[in-house]
Amino acid sequence: MIEFIDGNEAIVKGAIDAGCKFFAGYPITPATPILLGMMQELPKVGGFAIQAEDEIASIGFCIGASMAGKKAMTATSGPGISLYSENIGLAIMGETPLVIVDVQRQGPATGSATKDGQGDIQFIRWGTSGGYPIIAISPTTVEECYTFTIYAFNLAEIFRVPVFLVSSKELSMTRTRVDWSKVEKPEIIDRKYPPEDTPDYKPYYFENIDDVPLFSPFGGKHIIRYTTSTHDEYGNLLTVPEKIQKMMEHLDKKINEEKVKKYFPYAVRFDEQEGAETLIISYGITARSAIEAVERARENGYKVSHLIINLLWPVPEDEIKKATRNIKRIIFPEMNNGQYVLEIERIVDKSKVEIVRINQMDTTLINPQKILNEILKSK
Known part of the structure; x- marks a missing residue:
């Protein structure tokens, strides 16, 4: 049906x-x-x-x-x-x-x-x-x-x-x-x-x-x-x-x-691309914009992986650590002032990984282009 x-x-x-x-x-x-x-x-x-x-x-x-x-x-x-x-x-x-x-x-x-x-x-x-x-x-x-x-x-x-x-x-x-x-x-x-x-x-x-x-x-x-x-x-x-x-x-x-x-x-959905050094982490409605941004980036020759977190609490630390291996740059879009990204910053070694926040609080959805623009800076 x-x-x-x-x-x-x-x-x-x-x-x-x-x-x-x-x-x-x-x-x-x-x-x-x-x-x-x-x-x-x-x-x-x-x-x-x-x-x-x-x-x-x-x-x-x-x-x-x-x-x-x-x-x-x-x-x-x-x-x-x-x-x-x-x-x-x-x-x-x-x-x-x-x-x-x-x-x-x-x-x-x-x-x-x-x-x-x-x-x-x-x-x-x-x-x-x-x-x-x-x-x-x-x-x-x-x-x-x-x-x-x-x-x-x-x-x-x-x-x-x-x-x-x-x-x-x-x-x-x-x-x-x-x-x-x-x-x-x-x-x-x-x-x-x-x-x-x-x-x-x-x-x-x-x-x-x-x-x-x-x-x-x-x-x-x-x-x-x-x-x-x-x-x-x-x-x-x-x-x-x-x-x-x-x-x-x-x-x-x-x-x-x-x-x-x-x-x-x-707990998570991990769309991994071999050789990617950039990782998008998202959850909820924002993940849908991130999915499109990743697809468009790959069409343009950029290597990028995507981790969607479905289990917010307790934090799926093992999956996050696995997804961030060999990653040099994490992009995290959230429709708030930076909340769940605090868990990522707690888990990963910030001396080895750059964490880029995309925080939008103007009541509109985060546009895939906004995420894509950050991905394009990775190359």
Whole structure:
């Protein structure tokens, strides 16, 4: 089947196919079509979609639904993520499976509500107190909006953590032709429950520091406690420093690059050209301009490789290091003031590699010619 759809519609379709049964959100450009789509489609599969009174209530509803056993999703843009912040921390502390769609727009604050941007990249990682890890994946195409939404639900279930699907205005609201016969539908991974007759069930028990506790829902056979505070394996508040240290290390260690890549095989897309000393690194909507720029450069005899990063957090350091071997010049276009490039500068040896930033914040997409102009300086 062939459809003419946009990224927001693909996300709705992916969520339904992933088994999402609860959605709550508040209208905000450019994520509102996801709210409307879920309100239309979820009741058809026995689910519930709610327009809450604000963003704080929206994510709170989703946390409650998830802890009651439902796959849950919310969607917003940058200002909504600001309001989500405290409850994102709660979801991390309570080890709550949750998918959060961030359809980015130009910020800060209200910014340019109907224009594109990529300014939330660091915020979604570091926007809660404590700095504990989340997972964030970034589609480049409408097809990936669908496929990555399913992967986002899978990752949330596997790791019991909020997972961000990071889109942006142009990707989410521009229609394109999709041939569904060529679009991957990942295997659906559901929540793992302990047997109902498990004696002395401990909702936050882990044997190894990086284990993920088995989930049991509120309203089931087991006693469940849920708190924003540091707690023991039963959910009781902790005051013992040694036990608090162990719990905090668990929240940090249960998410790492290798474990996430095991369940998300699209951490990067590396288009390598033999002999290239120039590398373009991109993600999200900007990657589409970079793809065209690379094609045009090669047509003109320039050797250039291209790395698209789909797994933003945790950072796919191994793939980045591999892609930057024998590279003398990295060109990194972003529609912000230089955010994810900080991770590249942290990983590579800047004494051996020149890193060229292309930062554009005028609400327009980065033109392929702008990237091509930088490539042409490499020869």
